[in-house]
Amino acid sequence: MAGFGQSKGKPEDKAQSLKQAGTLKAILVLTLMVLTAALGLMIWNSYQARNAEDLKLLQRDALLLGERFNRRADRATDRLESELRSGSRLSSISTDFIGVSSLNSLNTALSSEDPLDTDAAELAAKLSSQGERLGLLDNGDLVLGYVPTVGNTVVARVPARDWLTEPGEKARLILYGDASLSIGDASVVPPSREIRARGTGFRLEGLTNRSATACVDIHGAAFSLCLSRSSPLLTLDAMLSLLLNLLLVAAPALAVIGLYKQSRRERPSSVIQKSKPLGQNAKLELAAANACVGFWDVRSGSGKAWINEETARLLGRQASGNLSDAGFIECFHASHRQKLKDAIDEARPSQAFSIAVPSAASAGETWLELRGSQIYDPDSGTAIISGVVFDVTDTIRYRERQKSSEARLRSAIETFPCPFALWDSKKRLVFWNKTFETMFDVSSVVRAGVSHETVMLARSGNVIHERTSPEDPGTTLLGLRSGEWVKLVERSTNTGTLISFGIDVTNDQLNEERLQRHQKKLKALVQELERSEGHKSELARKYNEEKAKAERSADSKSAFLANMSHELRTPLNAINGFSEILVNEMYGPLGDERYKDYVRDILTSGEHLLDMINDILDIAKIEAGKMTIYPKPIDLVDPVDAAVRMIRRKAEDKGVEVRLQADESLPHIDADHRAVRQMVLNLLSNAIKFTDAGGRITIAVQRRDDFIRVAVRDTGIGIPKEHLPRLAKPFEQVQETRERNFDGTGLGLALTKSFAEMHGGKLTIASEPGKGTMVSFYLPVSTDDQGSDRYVA
Structure with a gap:
């Protein structure tokens, strides 16, 4: 019989054959177009999912960076507020402790000769008018304009890189405002203004790389923080996904092409030949093998079945071809044979069925999915159940694992x-x-x-x-x-x-209710006791009146002392400020050198008087019960070292050597950094005051049981033993230790003792005339209320 296109039959048979061939071509083209569209949609969906996941991760990282930046700004303002509220002068506040590079008042910065300070002050004034606190200079410095509760506006400047965290590899961190700053990989494309306006965004740059950008707002800032990150357009995961999608689309495409070519070979020009087993078509077999898909059919009523080579391989049989329908059923695990037989028996035309059964050759380990439907063969006059089979073991195992995980989770939650x-x-x-x-x-x-x-x-x-x-x-x-x-x-x-x-x-x-009942009973008992002691109420009233009078008197004294100190400190700040300007000859030379000496004496006296007023104000706060400390976990060596660095110049001017000795691996303690530094400053000032040139002062920080001891030992004049009990009391000084008098109010040791006791510690003094003095304070290693404020009553 001649092949397709070579028929010698009737013209009407040729026309019919050509028409059928055209229909097959149209179906083939339409099928390939659908598969191509499906491939494109799968690739686009995978690409969009990856973009969404990248942007989600980028938004999270941007929020974390913004939160860290906000915390550093808040920490700087909190420390600055704490220092100013404690009475510290702005010029004496450590910039390292605040976390900035420069710290000035607004007026000082405006009058500075440094253009960076001037620009920072102008930007801070602008920010204050707009209700903001952070701005960015053109050179990449951040400007913090802060209005404290005590004093005038403070202008702080710090390089932005000190407050920003490095964005990592292939990432770029950008600050946007009137000025902008970029940190990180310069190859990463910066975000556009439209993305910044939206807050977050995503876009592609170029043909080989893509750039994702996420922006967050900074609290109280005149700029936004944006994080850009680039990644290759084609990654290994994307290429593997693309290859997998191509294979999934190529398998049915090859199968359709093979079926089309097989139909052309088997279809004569005049009549339809008797159907032959599918295994006779070599190209279709090749396509099926490449797609790991097998073919099978069962002829209803004849007891015959047929499988191709791929099906034989999946079933673990040695050969393909014809076999009995019972033999075909026995290729599958015994526990599932009846289910498969029922599915084949119930097959109907145009009603495809699908069933997953394990193979018998693998003892149920390999799972196969059979898909088929019933067709009618006009040549044999019988119904044929024909279909495909492929391996679904991985899918079944994944479902089983997923069900097992869900079952364990449900069991855990249920129990x-x-x-x-x-x-x-x-x-x-x-x-x-x-x-x-x-x-x-x-x-x-x-x-x-x-x-x-x-x-x-x-x-x-x-x-x-x-x-x-x-x-x-x-x-x-x-x-x-x-x-x-x-x-x-x-x-x-x-x-x-x-x-x-x-x-x-x-x-x-129940415990809370029981406690409330006990409190009510206790209140009732107290009321009953008060009624039973009515005859003593008059005495109690008079006692309370006298006590209130005494307290009002003490409060009035403390309030007067505090108000007087404030009133004195205000003009002293002006005197010291203008004296410092004159000493530095900021606006030109003074002329006669004696004027400069006089002004330096004025500044020294003013600073000395301001220190005494500050000490008096602190004592007044302590006596009034208003002195507050803010203990936090710190390394005690830090405030001690800061005090030594602040006092070292004064010691060098007098010719006194200062040494700091600290034990290794000291534990952190809960203490107020400023209070500890002030205690050490007070002790060092006294040691320098009473030590002659050539003397030595040693500061030791050591662990003593449950305390850490800070001891200041000098080689000064010493104190007689009978005078030691008078020390550490307000306004007490030992004038008999030398023929000459010394400046001071006698408040240094009293303040140090009060601060030590507020921390739960103590102060000790040991001295010997002519050999020196050692003053030590002890602070506990641990405390029950970590991080909480303490108040002195």
Whole structure:
């Protein structure tokens, strides 16, 4: 019989054959177009998913960088406020402690000869008028304009790189404002102004690289922080995904092309030849083998079946070709044979079936999926169930593992003793445990898909007390009819789902109620005692009146002392400021050199008087119970070293040697950095004052049991033993130790002793006339209220 296109039959047969061939071509072209479109959509979907994931990660990193930047700015303003509130002069505040490179008042910065200070001051004034605190100079310096509660506007300047975290490899960090700064990989494309205006964005740059950008706002800043990151357009994962999609599309495409060519070979020009087994078409077999797809058919009523080579390989048989239908069924695991037989028997035309069964050759380890449908063969007059088979072992195993993981998770949650519920992004119930159902008595309404509002309404029937936490709106205290108390916490996840879980706080609530009852009883007992001692009330009243008078007198004295100190300090600041300008000859020489000496004497006297006023003000605060310290975990060597560096110039001018000795690996303690530094300064000032030129002062920081000791030892004049008890009291000085008098108010040791006791420590003094003095204060290594403020009463 001649092949397709070579028929010698009738013209009408040729026309019919050509028409059928054209129809097959059209179907083939349409199929290839659909497969091509599917491939494009899969690639585009994968690309979009990757873009969305990259942008999500980038937004998270940008938020983290912005949060770190905000924390550094807040820490600088908090430290600056603390220093100014404690009475420290702006010029004496350590820029390293604040975390900036320069620190000036607004007026000083405006009058500075340094153009950077002038630009910073002008920018700070502009920021203040706009209600902002942070700005950026053209040279990349950050400007912090801060208005403290005490004093005038402060202008701080710091290189932006000191406050910004390096963005990492292939990333770029940009600050946008009237000025801009870029840090990181210069090859990364900076974000456009449109992206910055939107807050976050994503775009591609060039043909080989793409750039993603995320921007966040900085609190109180005149600029935004943007993070740009680039990555190759084609990564290994993307190439593997593309190759996998191509293989998935190529397999059915090759199968369709093979079927088309097979039909052309088997279709004569005049009549349709008797169908032959699919295995006779070499190209179709090749396409099926490449796609790992096998073919099979079962002839209904004849007891015959046929498989190709790929099917034989998947079933573990030695040869392909014809076999009995029972033999075909026996190729599969015994536990699934009846199910497969029923599926074949129930097959109908135009109704495809799909069934997954394990093969017998692999003892059930290899799973195969059979897809087929019934067709009618007019030549034999019988029905043929024909289809394909392919390996789905990995898919089945993945489903089993997923089901096993879900089962373990459900088992763990079900055995969880506290109520638990999981809601989807639309607040519909997904999963809950038995405790949730029984504790809140919602058995009649809980089911998958029920809304959160419905369950909450049903829950209210079993709740007699309900109170939302003022600190956390997501936490609610529930009192149940059973007498139990449950703290219900609801938290949203990153995926939009909602988790509800409860904590049994019945014992805590009962203890609180018991405590309230005891307090009421105690109050009643106190009232009863007061009534029984009515005859003593008059004495108590008079005592309270006298006590109040004494307290008012002490308060008046302290208030007068504090007000007087403030009134004296205000003109002294002006005197010292203008004296410093004259000493530095900021606006030109003074002329006669004696004027400069006089002005230097004025500045020295003013600073000395200001120090005494500050000491008097601190003593007044302590006596009035208003002195506050802010203990935080610190390395005690830091404030000690800072005090030594501040006093070293004074010691060198007098010719006194100062040494610092500190033990290794000292533990951190809870202490106020400023108070410790002030204590060390007070002790060093006294040591320098009473030590002659050529003397030596040693500062030792050592561990002593549960305390760390800071000892200041000098080789000065010493103090007689009988005068030691008078020291460390306000305004007490030992004038008899030398024939000459020394400047000072006698408040240094008193302040140091008060600060040490406020930290939970103590002060000790040891001295011998002619040999020197050692003053030590001890601070505890640990404390029960870490990080909290302490007040002296």
